[in-house]
Amino acid sequence: MTMNSELSAVLAHVDDNLDEGLERLKALLRIKSISTDPAYAPECRRAANWLSEQLQDLGFEAAPRQTPGHPVVVAHSPDQVGPHVLFYAHYDVQPVDPLSQWHSDPFEPVVQTDAKGNRIIIARGASDDKGQMMTFIEACRAWKTVTGTLPVRVSMLLEGEEESGGPSLPDFLTTHRDELSAADIALVCDTRMWDAATPSVITMLRGLVAEEIEITCARKDLHSGMFGNAARNPNQILAQIIASLRTADGSVAIPDFYDDVAEISPELKAQWAGLGFDEGAFLGTAGLSVPAGETGRTILETLWARPTCEINGMTGGYTGDGFKTVIPATACAKISFRLVSNMDPEKIRQAFRRHVEAQLPPDCTIRFTGHGGSPAITVPSDGAALQKAISALTEEWGKRAVITGSGGSIPVVGEFKRVLDLDTFLIGFARIDNKVHSPNEKYDVESFYKGTRSWVRILAALAD
Amino acid sequence: MTMNSELSAVLAHVDDNLDEGLERLKALLRIKSISTDPAYAPECRRAANWLSEQLQDLGFEAAPRQTPGHPVVVAHSPDQVGPHVLFYAHYDVQPVDPLSQWHSDPFEPVVQTDAKGNRIIIARGASDDKGQMMTFIEACRAWKTVTGTLPVRVSMLLEGEEESGGPSLPDFLTTHRDELSAADIALVCDTRMWDAATPSVITMLRGLVAEEIEITCARKDLHSGMFGNAARNPNQILAQIIASLRTADGSVAIPDFYDDVAEISPELKAQWAGLGFDEGAFLGTAGLSVPAGETGRTILETLWARPTCEINGMTGGYTGDGFKTVIPATACAKISFRLVSNMDPEKIRQAFRRHVEAQLPPDCTIRFTGHGGSPAITVPSDGAALQKAISALTEEWGKRAVITGSGGSIPVVGEFKRVLDLDTFLIGFARIDNKVHSPNEKYDVESFYKGTRSWVRILAALAD
Incomplete structure (x- = not known):
């Protein structure tokens, strides 16, 4: 035969x-x-x-x-x-x-x-x-x-x-x-x-780099009446650092982050455009309506071919019922990056750490814990x-x-x-x-x- | 007698x-x-x-x-x-x-x-x-x-x-x-x-206004691989909002916030300056060395006669051991303001809420919970x-x-x-x-x- x-x-x-x-x-x-x-x-x-x-x-x-x-x-x-x-x-x-x-x-x-x-x-x-x-x-x-x-x-x-x-x-x-x-x-x-x-x-x-950061200011929790204005608040510092990770147009703001990101070929782009992907329906499954990624790119492109930086968790100070006027000693976040094309997990990890360290005000220390990475x-x-x-x-x-x-x-x-x-x-x-x-x-x-x-x-x- | x-x-x-x-x-x-x-x-x-x-x-x-x-x-x-x-x-x-x-x-x-x-x-x-x-x-x-x-x-x-x-x-x-x-x-x-x-x-x-905010984006927790870039991340939004509450010089950045803050009299200022307050020793009790409040003012002034905005707690997403690549549906913060002179708690509360609402991107809703206020x-x-x-x-x-x-x-x-x-x-x-x-x-x-x-x-x- x-x-x-x-x-x-x-x-x-x-x-x-x-x-x-x-x-x-x-x-x-x-x-x-x-x-x-x-x-x-x-x-x-x-x-x-x-x-x-x-x-x-x-x-x-x-x-x-x-x-x-x-x-x-x-x-x-x-x-x-x-x-x-x-x-x-x-x-x-x-x-x-x-x-x-x-x-x-x-x-x-x-x-x-x-x-x-x-x-x-x-x-x-x-x-x-x-x-x-x-x-x-x-x-x-x-x-x-x-x-x-x-x-x-x-x-x-x-x-x-x-x-x-x-x-x-x-x-x-x-x-x-x-x-x-x-x-x-x-x-x-x-x-x-x-x-x-x-x-x-x-x-x-996409690949993944996961990082955990812990910012410490005072060596103990402080009363916000007794210290509010005098003592640096790690929640505030952490928020400022996280805010600095994204630009208003949805891209990641870390220097050198996109160095090794290749554009997909025009052929692949055309093929994805022809998939008939319903962006509204996709976002609708999550109760959303406006894409959050880089402007000027399709959702499929930002999901499959563009890196992202996501704050998977953050915590600092009192988070129970009611209220406590504390200035905590520490604040933490779990942050991960999805990688594409030739992005090197370790290079991205170091770029992130450099970016964060450059923003630390006086009296703050930071501890980084890596949670693995894969290209x-x-x-x-x-x-x-x-x-x-x-x-x-x-x-x-x-x-x-x-x-x-x-x-x-x-x-x-x-x-x-x-x-x-x-x-x-x-x-x-x-x-x-x-x-x-x-x-x-x-x-x-x-x-x-x-x-x-x-x-x-x-x-x-x-x-x- | x-x-x-x-x-x-x-x-x-x-x-x-x-x-x-x-x-x-x-x-x-x-x-x-x-x-x-x-x-x-x-x-x-x-x-x-x-x-x-x-x-x-x-x-x-x-x-x-x-x-x-x-x-x-x-x-x-x-x-x-x-x-x-x-x-x-x-x-x-x-x-x-x-x-x-x-x-x-x-x-x-x-x-x-x-x-x-x-x-x-x-x-x-x-x-x-x-x-x-x-x-x-x-x-x-x-x-x-x-x-x-x-x-x-x-x-x-x-x-x-x-x-x-x-x-x-x-x-x-x-x-x-x-x-x-x-x-x-x-x-x-x-x-x-x-x-x-x-x-x-x-x-x-100082008086006090306490507020709790909860930001909701998606209607459920999402997988950051499947949605990272497409879906708005409430941790990121909350961080941006918190970052926007303070300026680099240590003042509070909410419009109209200082409207009803009176300067203390030169006499009182002189008296406080003469108290021999040791700023270094005070900060040292908390393991700190650099005041975080408005530049150009003494610590005593920023503690006693200037309002503050403190993030007493914040939380969003996964905060346990290890790592979880989640984009959470919600993120929360407990934020309080210490008030001075004639600041009106309700006026400050409303100024804060307006400031926050003005920054909300699409697909985000916010819930405010007031926790009391006193002048x-x-x-x-x-x-x-x-x-x-x-x-x-x-x-x-x-x-x-x-x-x-x-x-x-x-x-x-x-x-x-x-x-x-x-x-x-x-x-x-x-x-x-x-x-x-x-x-x-x-x-x-x-x-x-x-x-x-x-x-x-x-x-x-x-x-x-």
Whole structure:
């Protein structure tokens, strides 16, 4: 068979075996793999074992690997051909509280038609991330069943602590660097489509630098009658420092802050402009109506491609009920920066500290506490592999797949880059209404079905 | 006898009867009149009864008057001559915790010589306020004993809830307005001398306006990755508003804020300049070294005669351990203003609110909660009665008595002005090292002795 006729046969196999695939997904959904609750540790092991066995059945060398926490399933296809992908997903799920708000047992999946007429499967983990994970495994199954092999080399890394902060994974990656860094690209299936009709690949994630500052003036709390005017008030100083972090036009006012911020390409800008993003509706979900970022830029641009400085917390003095006329000794703030393109977390941290220190009036000392930092992730949007994935998705969905960003960070992607030096394509088929982490979580059967077909196509495309 | 020879005789009587006076003070100090602890309510009643009996013995019409809390002792001298003074003090005391730090029983007064060679009496309330109260009562006793009468009409108001927030007094004053407002002037003995050698009358107290603001942007907490740049951050807005309240030169930046602030007279300014106030030492007690108030003014001036704006508390977002990348929905601050001269609390409140509202960006709402307000108190420093008191104090101490201010508020003085329309002279003989509210509270025997003589002279002077 040629690749094209093979692809058609594999897609036809997916079409003909959807119900069997759904049954396998249901079996996985019945395992109560809540990672954060130690009581469910045996269920996490069950899920890891179930996945290993499924992958072994498909001819993978697969096994649950022990960690200080829940096992990580690592699998390698024996096929020694073509490019090599490392697929990542997680088999653990969020707790189900509040249980009373579920309309059915969270661990007894129900397939039904929803109010919009869509077939959906309801269970904890249906979308996040078991349903998504199984789209890839089912795609591999279809290829193996029809052709006896996979079009590319596939490794898998299926972790069990994503919903509990993933404490074991960074060390695991370091320990298994040689084994895992052999891949050419990572594929992460834990995101959503741009909308129900438009597939997307996320290639930009903002980085993060978090800082805590504590300003001390007097060595004890003072009475504002006895000292008000004479003593410096750290609340006032902190407010002045925070106010100095932003300009009136919404940009960050720290010197050198934008030095390493690259403008996105006109092509990407045009593509984002064409997404039909409804700024008013987006802000409306939060009860807002006017964007707060840099003027003259779209919200998508300021969220995905521009850095931000946010005051995540601040406190000083008396904050209980009633009133206390105190001049506190200290005031604190937690401040974080989201980074883009080539911004260096340490360089930004130092620029921030210099900016703050330069403003300290007499009698004030400041203590900085760093809370970690990670650079932004940007996968070059003109790479050949990315273009192949885009084409495959476009073919499956009949609509041009879009390259998007994310304003947040996805730690595993940073770890893949840092430890394994791997770029990641974030490709997922979830929808915004999937109620992940909430009662009655669902995954559309169409997401599962066309997601599986999408991966069938992507694996073929990457082999070209 | 002429007034002068009468005065000499009365002073001589004080000199000859110091020990008996100290015994009476000790008897009062043995009563455990802790007002804040309901277990000591009977002791508060005992103290009120003891004082009433003492005053009755001196010919006063005196009785404990019931209130919802502890009794108020009201006493009137039957002498229908001359000006009429209303003397205020409080018979209740602070709790004694931590008891282990006392070197003797807090309620078994000890007279001893301290490390500086001064005779002191140690007990809870020795200074605050039983010792001070008894200087006035002993002065009345001396006048009555020697001359059979008092040189002026004297009423007394001895309350029992000063250390527990004085909840009953404002209503009590209102209910007894006719009875109490007949006085010409109030005398409050609950303050200290300028230093151990220099008597003082406090005639200026700053007023207070307290405001709480809550700024709301989004209708729920947001993820700073998903919304950072797009959504307005109320912490940032609050910081900008607070920063806008002060100028770089230490003044308050609210329009119209200083409209009703009068400059103090050159005479008073000169007197304060001559007090020998050590700015460095004062700031040093708080670990500070540079005054924060308006440049070009002394600390005493900014504390006593200039208004201030202090951020007593602020909070927004996540303030616990670690970090949370949240954009909070709300941020709050507690802000108070100390007022001077003719500043109107309501006018200042409205000026503040206008100033804040004018800066609110789109998508922000603000809620103001007023926490009360009271005007500043200023007793004209050129009044005849004040000059008489100053002269009497000067004569007793051999050093010019000074007119000072206080940066804080003393609520009862405001209530006397508001309810009874009475000006108050704050005259006290305590010293800064008296450890009021602390273990081993003491009062110098010299304070008690010369305090009593001071009142003997002031009563004579006011009669002139």
